[in-house]
Structures are given as structure tokens and as C-alpha cells.
Amino acid sequence: YESWESAPVSFNLYSLSPYNGNGGIWYTTAATMSDSISLVVLAQDANGFPNPTYAVRRTSKKALLADSCYVASVGATPATPAREGWYVNGYGTIYQTKNGGESWEKQLEKKGTFFRCIAFVDSLRGFAGTVGTDYFPNVSDTIPLYGTIDGGKTWKPIDYKGPYVKGLCAIDIVREQFINHGKTDYKVHIYAVGRVGTPANMMVSHDGGLTWTSNSMDKDCKMLFDIKMFDKNTGFACAATDEDVEKSNALV
DSSP: OOOOOSSOOOOOGGGOEESTTOTTEEEEOSSOTTTOOEEEEOOBOTTSOBOGGGOOEEEEOTTOOTTTOEEEEEOOOSSSOOOEEEEEOTTSEEEEESSTTSOOEEEEEOTTOOEEEEEESSSSOEEEEEOOSSSSTTOOOOOOEEEESSTTSSOEEOOOBSSOOOOOOEEEEEEEEEEETTEEEEEEEEEEEEBTTSOOEEEEESSTTSSOEEEEOTTTOSEEEEEEESSSSOEEEEEESOSSTTTOOEEO
């Protein structure tokens, strides 16, 4: 993120794709995915679609590859563009921006960890998933999920009940609206899936990340890469039928 453009940028709305489903972050490729990526930070409209009126920053860097950067942001609304965000990578680092990407500050460097996904419930509560061992080289961290309650200043392993989770590749958050003593409130549901290279597992929290359970998905698939939930019961997960890529088929 060394060369962010200072002014809002123009782009074809239909060339945008959501970046891992996390609020306000979308990307569009200027060339091929391996050559350069333009990452656009912007707000979403009431229906969850990108609103180019509120574009904040764009960058095109060869170093910013799809497999090495995973982004989360909070606070994106049509009236207030996303300004605060986090990204993680396979070198065990977590960075935060508070100014829409103009500058980034390293919050954590954990050697032996391959962070694969990150998502924040609000400006304080967030979760970062790791891909785990026995897939990428020089990875020794066996903890699948870390959490923070202070905006990323400190991170701690997340406890969960259920089968051991080897690693995670994606996290999605669903906010369920309900009436709480006459006022509108939200229940926060969090879903995490993984992993590339097998085995297939899911971690779920229905209380905003206070408690977690895990479930094996090996009877349904052998790898899990991504998840998008529309509500607490309905969603899609991207998967594969076999741990051997040459034998495997795509599965949703």
C-alpha cells in the first residue's frame, strides 16, 4: 500500500468484486490477477452493494497478490466511508489503517504463523484465522483462530468446543436484527471455514465471538475455501471434493 492515490477514483461499478465479503472492501483487477490489483476502499449502500460515490483510495502494486493479502474493514456506511481496516498475510503479520489506507501500522508479527483471513465485528472485536501446518512451508502455528477485544493491540487464541480445526481460510459475519426491550439491536453470528489442503471444518459463534463450536465437514467435502452467509441459516461455502487437486472437483 505504498502508492495510494489521494483523490477518489473512477471505475466501472460492474468490474468490482467483494473482497472476502467484509464491509466496504472491494477490488478490481487492472490487468491479470497476478500482474496487478487495484484495491478500492469504499462504502456500501443500504443493499450492501458498492457505492463509487464514496471511493476513498486505490492502489496497484505487483506485491499485492490475491494469495498474500486478506483485508477486513469496519464502519462503512453510505454516509461515512470505511476508514479503519486490517490486513493479514502469510508472514504472520497483522497491519491496521485508521485513515482509509494512507498509512499502515504493524500490530503483530508472529513467525511461524500463516494468517489466512480476518474479520472485525466492530472497531474493537476481531478475529484472525490461520491456515495451519503441513501445507505451506515454514509454518508451525497450530492454533486456528485468534481474537482481539482491543482493536488488534493484543491477540489471544480462541477456545472452542468440538473437533480439532486444522486451519481456516475465510470468515463471514452476519448481524441479525431484533427488538431488545423496545429498541433495535443485533445478534452477531460468525462463521469460519477451512481449509485448503484438507481437512474441512467449520467454526461458528452465535454470540459475537464469546463462545465457539466446531464441526467436521469431511463427509460433505475435503477442502473449504470461502463462505458467504445471507442470514444465520442460509449461505454458500466454496469447497472441493478431494484433497488431491488433480482428482478434485469444485463444490458449492
